Amino acid sequence: MxxxxxxxxxxxxxxxxxxxxxxxxxxxxxxxxxxxxxxxxxxxxxxxNAVARNLRNGRSGLIALVLPELDVPYFAELTRAVIEQAAAAGYTVVVDQTDGDPVRERELVMRGNRAAMFDGLIFNPLALGSADLRNRSSSTPVVLLGERVVQGGLDHIMIDNVGAAELATRHLIDLDRQRIAAIGDQSDESRQTGRLRTEGYQSALRSAGHEMRPDLIRPTEFFHRADGAAAMSDLLALPDPPDAVFCYNDLLALGALRTILSHGLRVPDDIALVGFDDIEDGRYSTPSLTTIRPDKTQIAKHAVQLLLNRLDGDKSAPAELSADYDLVIRESTTL
Amino acid sequence: MxxxxxxxxxxxxxxxxxxxxxxxxxxxxxxxxxxxxxxxxxxxxxxxNAVARNLRNGRSGLIALVLPELDVPYFAELTRAVIEQAAAAGYTVVVDQTDGDPVRERELVMRGNRAAMFDGLIFNPLALGSADLRNRSSSTPVVLLGERVVQGGLDHIMIDNVGAAELATRHLIDLDRQRIAAIGDQSDESRQTGRLRTEGYQSALRSAGHEMRPDLIRPTEFFHRADGAAAMSDLLALPDPPDAVFCYNDLLALGALRTILSHGLRVPDDIALVGFDDIEDGRYSTPSLTTIRPDKTQIAKHAVQLLLNRLDGDKSAPAELSADYDLVIRESTTL
DNA sequence: CGCTGGGCTTGCAACGTTGCAAGTGATGCT
DNA sequence: AGCATCACTTGCAACGTTGCAAGCCCAGCG
The missing domain is CATH 1.10.260.40 (lambda repressor-like DNA-binding domains)
Known part of the structure; x- marks a missing residue:
């Protein structure tokens, strides 16, 4: 035809x-x-015919964005930004979801036959750790998103998780809250996000001379609403429940919010709440959510730019870029 | 290498x-x-080398999913389902966002050079109407999602919007609500969703012998939270405000909910609320949201299957399939 | 001992495109 | 008139793969 x-x-x-x-x-x-x-x-x-063209000049014009879940708002918003940035440079983005499954992550990133189709990858790992990524056999360039899994050796866009968590916690301290809890800690070695945010949380408490109560740090398996709701139930069941909670992302915070409200407590009067990610949901919840806002557009821009440089043969040392963030104060911490 | x-x-x-x-x-x-x-x-x-393979056998193995916005939860959830279905059949999905811009929609779907890269398209139109789609010059097969823009002639997966809206409205009638409003009407000819849901809403009111008050039908430009919040403000400003609202999607309902609560009113006590789409946010809002749940997995499955059949040379008459839906009753309509 | 057949392997061509270097014809200059 | 120059055009080959049909070699049979 x-x-x-x-x-x-x-x-x-x-x-x-x-x-x-x-x-x-x-x-x-x-x-x-x-x-x-x-x-x-x-x-x-x-x-x-794009395929013939691509064969001829050795590029497919395709980059893959590999991330845990597309229907988590943070990733959906990030994906939008990546697609826009890539399109501006003439590249097409293929989105792949791993559901955090290490097998799927490995398959997609390490050597999967899918990989041969893409000029480059932008990868937000969840399960894959440093050991895996270091001996990648595929020669397709990768840019990593998220916390630092690999110490050097790979291009990386990250946020200063420790600093951001400190900022969030300090905000709660400034509100004179005495029993500040944290939801989203992760002991799993491969999931650094939770660990780093706990580090920032603790550091803020420490420098304010606050008591450190291990029972106020709640680990969760995932970062979904359900995890936040369950963790909050546990916190409310404590003999001495918190008067503020720092949740490691907005979904956790929204889940926690739901639990708090259904217990007849008020936010922020009884419990103040801070989230992380600044997803749109948090801007329209009641109360709206105070949160850490990472600059998603900047993350996408850096990631795509870095990858395109590699595709153009840039052989410079692997870059580690930190994206900006700030604290957005909304109703969940404003009396 | x-x-x-x-x-x-x-x-x-x-x-x-x-x-x-x-x-x-x-x-x-x-x-x-x-x-x-x-x-x-x-x-x-x-x-x-996937590119060489594709050139050889005339297929790219790529299908495009063209939709308005990826970071709208309904579309994110739908996208996840489409990617999964396509992957199961060995196809890779490229997601493209149009932002409802007719120019971009036309470019992507009608003949854009991008199109030559894809074996097929799944397209959820927002701005493009029947007239546009009928004389598509590209020979790439398309399956349409959403309300029926084109009368026959194209493969189509839809929901019975009129029936679903009737079901939602009847639920509010059964709760003995007297002044039932609707948010999300659209006069724009190309956007049928709003019109069809208004039709169902009116039909339910009519058969229950309810008064029809035009001032209770609020049009919105988009289906975002902000639109719902604004429309709800208008409704509350009426001399005789509603005691129930049917919102044409969950985002509108969440925006409306926010407005209601910030006016010191209670849901469902003062105003009952029904949404549409069953996005995850609505399951965790306070109160949780009664909504119409379209079977997204089924939509994705039908769309991918229909498209793959066309790619395999199926020349049968264009199909119009209706996806299932049901009413999920939650707190926003339960006293 | 030659011939047939089957198991296994191969060379050629083509998918549609573009880099390269060579080709064409006209123009202008001496 | 002869030759260099220029503007424009062309054929060839190759990107990496696979369908096709032909080829090779050995076993088995007469």
Whole structure:
């Protein structure tokens, strides 16, 4: 069905090469010829065959974005930004979900036959750790997103999790809260996010001279609403429950919020709440959610730019870039 | 860097064709040869070049999912389902966002050079109407999602919007609500969703003998939280405000909920609320949201299956499939 | 011992595109 | 008139893969 260069050439009475020159806007084509070829192109509705092009010039024009879950708002918003950035550079993004499954992550990132299709990868690991990533056999360039799993050796866009968690916790301290809990700690070695945020949380408490109560640090398996709701139930069941909670992401906070409200308590009057990620849901909850806002556009921009540099043969040392963040104060911490 | 068939062949002392036979598990290869080739494959870490393969057999293995916004939860959840279904069939999904911009929709779906890259499209139109879609010049098969924009002639997966809206409204009637409002009407010809849901809403009111008050039907430009919040403000400002609201999607309902609560009113005591889509946010809001739940997995399954059939040369008449839905009753309508 | 057949392997060509270098014809200069 | 120059156009080859049909070699049979 689709017309080829050769067919257009025949119709216009020129060579395929000349048609190619017209299609690609090469200067060395006589105006008259160009017009004639253009007409043939239009008549046949010619569309360049992307696959053949890609084979010819050795690139597929495709980059893969590999992340845990697409329907988690933070990732959905990040994905939007990555797609936009990549499109601006003429690249197309394929999104792959791993559900945090190490087998799927390995398959997609390490050597999966899928990999041969992509010029590069942007990878937000959940289960895969340093050991895995270090001996990747595939030569496709990767940029990592998220906390630092690998010490050097790979391009990486991250946020200062410790600093951000400190900022969030200090905000609660400044509100004169005495029993500040944390939801989202993770002991699992491969999941650094939780560990780093706990580090920041503790550091803030310590420098404010607060008591450190291990029972106020609640681990969760995932970062979903359900985990936040369950952890909050546990906290409320304590003999001496918290008057403030720092949740390691907004979904946890929204789950916790639901539990608090259904216990007849008020936010922030009884319990103040801070989240992380600044997803849209938190801007419209009641009360709206105070949160750490990472600059998602900047993350996407850096990631795509870094990857494109590698594709252009940039051989410089692996980069580690930190994205900006700030604290957005909303109703959940404002009396 | 990546090894080619020829290189493997040289190393194993056979022809490229034989290596290809091994890679593709063809039966006609002597065990000894197979073993030797396999070893060479392993040693070189051979990965088939997807682009060359695709050129050879005329398919790219790529389907595009074109939708308005990826970071709207309904679409994110739908996208997850489509990716899973497509992956099961060996296809890779490229997600494209149009932001409801008719120019971008046209570019992507009608003839954009992007289109030549995809074997097929799954398209959820927002701005493009029947007139546009009917004279598509591209020969790439399309399956449409959403309300029926085109009368026949194209494959289509839809929900019975009128029936679902009737069900939602009847639920509010059964609660003895007297002044039932609707948020999300759309006059724009190309956006049928709003119109159809209004139709169902009105039909339910009519058959229950309820008064029809035009001032209780609020149009919105988009289906975002902000639109719901604004429309709800207007409704509350009426001399005779509603005691129940049917919102045409969950985001509108969450926005409306926020407005209601911030006015010191209670849900469902003062105002009962029903949404549409069953996004996860609505399951964790306070109160949780009664909503129409379309079977997203089924939608994705039908869409992918229908598209794959077309790719396999199925020439049967265009199909119009309706996905199932049901009413999920939660706190926003339970006293 | 020669011929047939089957098991296994191979070379060629093509998918649609573009880089390269060579080709064409007309123009201008000496 | 002859030659260099220029503007434009072309054919060839190759990207890595696989369908096709032909080829090779050995076993088995007459």
């Amino acid at each position: 689709a017309a080829t260069l050769r067919e257009v050439a025949e119709r216009a009475g020129v060579s395929a090469r000349t048609v190619s020159n017209v299609v690609n806007d090469f200067p060395q084509v006589a105006p008259a010829t160009r017009a004639r070829v253009q007409q043939a192109l239009d008549e046949l509705g010619y569309q360049p | 990546a090894a080619t068939l020829r290189e493997v062949a040289e190393r194993a002392g056979v022809s490229a064709r034989t290596v290809s036979n091994v890679v593709n598990d063809f039966p006609q290869v002597a065990p000894a040869t197979r073993a030797r080739v396999q070893q060479a494959l392993d040693e070189l870490g051979y990965q088939p």
